[in-house]
Amino acid sequence: MAGAAERPLSPHLQIYRPMLTMMMSIVHRITGVALYLGTPLLVAWLLAAASSERAFTFVNGLYGSWIGLLLLVGYSWALIHHALGGIRHFVWDTGAGFGPGPRELFAKLTIGGSIALTGVLWIVIWLVKG
Amino acid sequence: MSATPGSSMRTPRRRVAGLGSARSGTGHFWLQRVTALANLLLILIALPIVIWAAGQEQAQTLAILGHPLVAIVLLLLIFSVCFHMRIGMQVVIEDYVPAEGMKVLALIANTFFTIAVGSAGAFAVLKISFGG
Ligand code: HEM
Numbered sequence A: 001m002a003g004a005a006e007r008p009l010s011p012h013l014q015i016y017r018p019m020l021t022m023m024m025s026i027v028h029r030i031t032g033v034a035l036y037l038g039t040p041l042l043v044a045w046l047l048a049a050a051s052s053e054r055a056f057t058f059v060n061g062l063y064g065s066w067i068g069l070l071l072l073v074g075y076s077w078a079l080i081h082h083a084l085g086g087i088r089h090f091v092w093d094t095g096a097g098f099g100p101g102p103r104e105l106f107a108k109l110t111i112g113g114s115i116a117l118t119g120v121l122w123i124v125i126w127l128v129k130g
Numbered sequence B: 001m002s003a004t005p006g007s008s009m010r011t012p013r014r015r016v017a018g019l020g021s022a023r024s025g026t027g028h029f030w031l032q033r034v035t036a037l038a039n040l041l042l043i044l045i046a047l048p049i050v051i052w053a054a055g056q057e058q059a060q061t062l063a064i065l066g067h068p069l070v071a072i073v074l075l076l077l078i079f080s081v082c083f084h085m086r087i088g089m090q091v092v093i094e095d096y097v098p099a100e101g102m103k104v105l106a107l108i109a110n111t112f113f114t115i116a117v118g119s120a121g122a123f124a125v126l127k128i129s130f131g132g
């Protein structure tokens, strides 16, 4: 890269002490990638519904299984965590919330909120669907 | 790409217009935000619908998903999510794949994947809607 040697390099990740805010940043990326890989699951369901009764029953069987439900719970948690992380980014984009106090609070709200909301979601699902 | 530092043939203006390693400047940053907001709103609408439609008899599921308003929400969601995840994954690739050749291949694979997933989803929704 032109001029690359003139710029100082930023110290790399492993020299920092792990902190909650840093973990949340990494988890936002990991959940983003997990959701990326998960979208074909939603599309598979839509395609199966559009295709035939056999395909639909097959995919329904997959999602109705233990592993399938585990996948759905994991997917919903990733989605909620990533969405809360995204909202946190929206707040930062306004220039607010960069102080040590708010940063730490946001981190705790993201992780706590995502677990709580995922729990509420599946309790509601369980109540509605039986 | 000049090897010797400081001897670049590019003018300072050109270097700015090169728009960084992503070659898209702040455009993608902004689109990431816009699609993120769209994702959030659309997911809040679509999630209850998906939960309602899932696990039903196929005819029931098709009736729900085929409703014009539902279909439009799903189409918008698919489009917004696939756009968002394409530029999001592009950032991840640029961060972790240093070799130029591999990077270009990964970026192309990213484009193929997201467009394929998006088209397949959109096709399914349209097929259900139009009753085929
Ligand atoms: C990746 C996207 C998703 C796909 C492809 C998908 C697909 C499916 C399918 C095919 C079923 C039927 C299972 C059965 O008949 O037993 C199902 C059930 C269900 N899904 Fe999803 N779903 C997705 C995302 C979600 C999300 C994000 C939630 C909630 C947060 C959710 C909630 C449910 C619920 C509550 C059921 C009913 C479970 C049951 O009756 O045992 N799904 N899903």
Ligand code: HEM
Pocket (backbone or CB within 6 Å): A028, A029, A030, A031, A032, A033, A035, A036, A039, A079, A082, A083, A084, A085, A086, A087, A089, A090, B032, B033, B036, B037, B039, B040, B043, B081, B084, B085, B087, B088, B089, B091, B092
């Ligand atoms: C299925 C849906 C989604 C997928 C597949 C997805 C995927 C991704 C990916 C791959 C990234 C790049 C991660 C990184 O650069 O570290 C990303 C970033 C981002 N996502 Fe999502 N996302 C989804 C939903 C959402 C939602 C609902 C929101 C908003 C509330 C959101 C907000 C963001 C934001 C703000 C960024 C940029 C973060 C940054 O600048 O570091 N995403 N997403």
